[in-house]
Amino acid sequence: MQQPHQAPLPRWSAPPAVTASIGLHALAVGSAALAPETLWWALGGIGLNQLGLTAAGLWPRSRLLGPNWTRLPAAAAARRQFALTLDDGPDPEITPRVLDLLDRHRTRATFFCIAAHAQAQPVLLREIVARGHDVQNHSHSHRHHFALLGPGGLAREIDRAQQVLADLSGVKPHCFRAPAGLRNPFLDPVLHRHGLHLVSWTRRGFDTVSHDVQRVLGRLTHGMAAGDIVLLHDGHARRGRGGQPVVLEVLPRLLAHTAALGLHATTLRDALPPRGHDAH
């Protein structure tokens, strides 16, 4: 099995916003203990701080809760590369058609797979890898309340997915994308333990929500540039007015657009160094 992380990881250190929050909590407790009349100010400060951390977790492209790749590294952008990422598969109906489209356009993509779906479609998962694409971790069960899980719940979702995806594909994921991009301050230490990068996106099409092919395409192509990470879905796909999954109509047009811009698709495995060896 391929092991992307040869050197031991440096120790996890809390991001500045989390360190500041811990300090603020200590200050509030100390202040309320020494001067009880400040209790309401202390509680108010803690409440505002919690609101801030929650807001950061609900903002998928935020870096306040830890490192978060929203674009490829500068070296990949300089090579005029972009990354096409497809979430929520593998899906027995749509993923094979996506794979055929990618072959036709000689494009390699990164599939953020739900491990439970991979367990149900092991042959399809291996097919993704056999056709030159990259498989990464999108949690085990894609729980809707993922961002509300504590350290133990997050670890179970991520550990299990790492195990399943590595066993089935033969390659250990080194990137993680949170379900719906939502998370909380307990996530980064778990990702660090596995050497996983958190990867969100530069632009997304909302193709699981919108059935309007032109609008989905417009969201992806407007201002598109080298270094972009774009997000579509081969699972949970919305169907367009003609009954065709939106992703299958958007993908060829998107790839025609990237070709016209002179961009080349790369995978996250090729573009991102192992965690701990990157300059953020």
Ligand SMILES: [Zn+2]
């Ligand atoms: Zn998802």
